[in-house]
Amino acid sequence: MGIVNIDDDLHDQIRKASAVSCRSINAQAAFWIKIGMLCEMNPTQSFNEIMARELRAAGVVEQAVKVASK
Numbered sequence: 001m002g003i004v005n006i007d008d009d010l011h012d013q014i015r016k017a018s019a020v021s022c023r024s025i026n027a028q029a030a031f032w033i034k035i036g037m038l039c040e041m042n043p044t045q046s047f048n049e050i051m052a053r054e055l056r057a058a059g060v061v062e063q064a065v066k067v068a069s070k
Contacts, residue, residue, distance in 0.1 A: 004029070
């Protein structure tokens with residue numbers, strides 16, 4: 001684990017987004033870093049396509065369908 005230096009404006013944006021997303025500031029930054037990496041690795045896919053793929057891989061989508069069909 002290491003320290004990442006970011007400017008004050010970006011930190012403020014992360015802090016605000018973390019409140020909306022109900023994540024800690026560190027969790028919000030980690031989420032943005034992961035999504036950014038996935039977007040760079042999959043430039044032809046949209047954010048929604050990437051999120052859907054990640055949710056399916058985690059088994060979230062299938063579980064939601066099971067719950068909704070009850």
